Amino acid sequence: NAGVTQTPKFRILKIGQSMTLQCTQDMNHNYMYWYRQDPGMGLKLIYYSVGAGITDKGEVPNGYNVSRSTTEDFPLRLELAAPSQTSVYFCASRASGLAGNEQYFGPGTRLTVT
Amino acid sequence: QKEVEQDPGPLSVPEGAIVSLNCTYSNSAFQYFMWYRQYSRKGPELLMYTYSSGNKEDGRFTAQVDKSSKYISLFIRDSQPSDSATYLCATLVNAGGTSYGKLTFGQGTILTVHP
Numbered sequence: 001n002a003g004v005t006q007t008p009k010f011r012i013l014k015i016g017q018s019m020t021l022q023c024t025q026d027m028n029h030n031y032m033y034w035y036r037q038d039p040g041m042g043l044k045l046i047y048y049s050v051g052a053g054i055t056d057k058g059e060v061p062n063g064y065n066v067s068r069s070t071t072e073d074f075p076l077r078l079e080l081a082a083p084s085q086t087s088v089y090f091c092a093s094r095a096s097g098l099a100g101n102e103q104y105f106g107p108g109t110r111l112t113v114t
Numbered sequence: 115q116k117e118v119e120q121d122p123g124p125l126s127v128p129e130g131a132i133v134s135l136n137c138t139y140s141n142s143a144f145q146y147f148m149w150y151r152q153y154s155r156k157g158p159e160l161l162m163y164t165y166s167s168g169n170k171e172d173g174r175f176t177a178q179v180d181k182s183s184k185y186i187s188l189f190i191r192d193s194q195p196s197d198s199a200t201y202l203c204a205t206l207v208n209a210g211g212t213s214y215g216k217l218t219f220g221q222g223t224i225l226t227v228h229p
Binding site: 004031033040041042043044045048050056058090092094096101102103105106107108 | 118120122155156157158159160202214215216217219220221222
């Protein structure tokens, strides 16, 4: 199993541009999450999904959109990129059920908006 | 006030030292407490989790939760250079219900273990 994969690994955007961060998991997990990590700030939840067709906002959703058309894929869309969206973005997935089920994280996408 | 507070360090110790990493939290509804380890330029990986108060040991690592004082600790015995990483505490209300496994993270503590 590849686990959670993310593309691209790095990206530089100009202010106002748009892009989609891709996330795919091959563990048949129902739950998927998008986080952003800023230096010294821990991880903040952007959006999450509990299954195909079901998404909801996390703590910091403004400026982002998501969709979940399949169990495997959970893309994150940035519209009108702003410098405040410069961050490292992590996608994670988790099996539903037991409370201790681990969230498995992808390797991250480093995004710079200039 | 942040829901989970963690001293970002950085913390630098010699090999073989006992390391203590700590977090405090404010939400009494948190029931599950995790420690994630994140190596440089990698995604976090679950190290340990505990439910409610008490201790849990796994090799050189011990996780401790005191719900009365809302304090979470991770102890690393006989620390090794390979333990050098960022350690993130995280909390969870419950796995199902309305929380859907959403984690609340501390800021992370950067640990360096020198040979």
